[in-house]
Amino acid sequence: MKEFTIFDRPFRFLMEESQWIKLQNYLEQYLFENVWSQYAMLLLLILFLGFLLTFVLRGTPKKVMNHLLLMGYLVVLALLFVAGRGTARGIRVFNVNDYLTDTGFHETRVLIAVINCLMFVPLGIALRKASGRAHAITNSLLIFLVAAGIEIAQYLLARGFSALEDVLMYVLGGFAGLIIAAPFCLLSEYMEEKGKM
Numbered sequence: 076m077k078e079f080t081i082f083d084r085p086f087r088f089l090m091e092e093s094q095w096i097k098l099q100n101y102l103e104q105y106l107f108e109n110v111w112s113q114y115a116m117l118l119l120l121i122l123f124l125g126f127l128l129t130f131v132l133r134g135t136p137k138k139v140m141n142h143l144l145l146m147g148y149l150v151v152l153a154l155l156f157v158a159g160r161g162t163a164r165g166i167r168v169f170n171v172n173d174y175l176t177d178t179g180f181h182e183t184r185v186l187i188a189v190i191n192c193l194m195f196v197p198l199g200i201a202l203r204k205a206s207g208r209a210h211a212i213t214n215s216l217l218i219f220l221v222a223a224g225i226e227i228a229q230y231l232l233a234r235g236f237s238a239l240e241d242v243l244m245y246v247l248g249g250f251a252g253l254i255i256a257a258p259f260c261l262l263s264e265y266m267e268e269k270g271k272m
Contacts, residue, residue, distance in 0.1 A: 097186065101187065106155070111154045111158040114154055115150075115155045118147060118150060118151050118154070122147045122151065122197075125143065125144050129141060129204065138205075141204045141205040142205050144204065144205070145198075145201040145205040148197055148198055149198075152195075152198065152221065152225060156194075156228075156234075156235075157225065157228050157229060157232060158234075188244050189244075191241055191244035191245060191248065192247050192248035192251070194248060195218070195222070195245045195248030195249040196249070196251050196252040197252060198218065198248070198249050198252055199214070199218060199248065199249040199250060199251060199253040199255070199256065200253075200255060200256040201252075202214045202217060202249070202253065203256035203257060203260055204256060204260055207260075207264075211253070214253055215249075215250070215253070218245070218249030218253075219242075219246055222241075222242045222246050222249065223242055225241075225245065226238065226241055226242055
């Protein structure tokens with residue numbers, strides 16, 4: 076990956092060994108260290124297999140499977156972002172300087188933001204598959220409500236620091252999932268309609 080500059084600072088994301096070690100430590104801490112996160116990873120694997128199954132199913136079984144996938148992924152998010160967190164409570168106010176250092180970027184904060192965004196991409200995909208094409212505004216609202224709900228639950232249950240930038244990253248990831256899923260869902264709907272003829 077080539078180095079480039081943002082805000083007149085060099086951006087070297089995942090270019091150095093220390094950054095890869097931080098990524099590994101973060102993933103181990105939040106995805107594999109405690110039992111709730113391990114359950115979430117197992118459920119995620121099962122949901123992925125169910126997702127593949129939806130390409131074979133048609134009609135009512137497909138709709139039921141899509142709704143089960145959506146509910147399952149909401150459980151995964153609750154396990155990872157609420158149950159799987161250590162005891163802490165606080166509110167972190169967004170400050171762009173938290174992401175910048177004198178020599179470049181605070182790669183750990185950038186890394187956490189990217190992972191938060193990626194974790195919500197499957198939610199957008201699951202919502203799009205479960206609801207169909209006519210519910211873009213409803214899906215967008217649901218993504219925002221889930222994102223805000225996680226941060227509120229973290230604060231109320233003392234399960235981490237609630238932060239506006241986390242909500243923003245969750246919402247961006249969810250929107251990306253909606254956009255990624257759209258052409259595949261349209262193709263699937265077209266094939267299903269063509270099969271009825």
